Amino acid sequence: MxxxxxxxxxxxxxxxxxxxxxxxxxxxxxxIEVLESTDVLAIAPEEVQWKSLFDKFDPENSGFISTERFRDLLATHGSELDPHKLEVLLALADGNSDGKICYQDFVNLMSNKRSNSFRRAILQGSRQLKGCSLRDEVGLGLSQRLVRHVAYETLPREVDRKWYFDSYTYCPPPWFILAITMAEVAVFIYYGIQLDRLVLQVSSPSFLKSPLPYHPQLRAQAWRYFSYIFMHTGIEHLSLNMAMQLLVGVPLEMVHGALRIGLVYVCGALAGSLAVSVTDMTAPVVGSSGGVYALVSAHLANVVMNWSGMKCQFKMFRMAMALVCMSVEFGRA
Incomplete structure (x- = not known):
């Protein structure tokens, strides 16, 4: 053959x-010779709407269009796109050194997907976006201003901030941190009523008899390695953890998603109970400080590593305050 x-x-x-x-x-x-397949992969349903549009500018079915044809496409259909998405597309065209755009990168943008190669192309064209900062946007609603604020709090590059601003839809909302916080408040109120102690619950003799606190002597009860985060010694302890948890955790979850932030939080909580079981074999543990420390540490590490790119206000002061709050919480423990 x-x-x-x-x-x-x-x-x-x-x-x-x-x-x-x-x-x-x-x-x-x-x-027998194995040949490279040049077949076009099956098109996902969400990509069908872009296939016919791309094919008009790629009559040879090569899978690429030149940057000139790409600009013609934008000139013809740019009014159908969000302004920021159009800016990123133009930056991609101007920053592409190969002089052509592949079909998959085009679909990635239209479908709000980002591959590594596509991100590199966007960063090459980001110089075209420096003159139009997201801060210059006017006429934004409350929810849009919140998204813009979160973008400047957590993302170091302007092109990433614009991408996030265009893509975020509040669906799903930052449910993990909110759910954990509400559960902690509910447990605190429940035990406050049960123990008749709403201010300083730890003063009750029955406080540590609950099945939730972590006891090094009860290591066989594996749920205690995590369930201790729902118990707090008093209203001051709960308030401080809630404040740091919401102020840091919600913006991070809005950007990185519930799965990643939830994993960081759970790992921090488990690390806290494991550390106490090693360092102090007699002390019980309560409070969500382990998870809060993990979130704050991750955020501070991001700020330090991207110091010049982070545009959040009062960076040094806020870092100092976060460290002070963590030190106070650690000292109280």
């Missing part, structure tokens, strides 16, 4: 045979 390629018959191009991977043998039949 000989290798074959699509041929032109009667002016009509034959459809390529979908074989992946392609395998062919030479005339003698003693060698």
């Amino acid at each position: 000989e290798k074959s390629s699509p041929s032109m018959t009667g002016g009509t191009r034959e459809a390529p045979v979908n074989i992946s991977p392609a395998v062919a043998a030479n005339a003698e039949g003693d060698e």
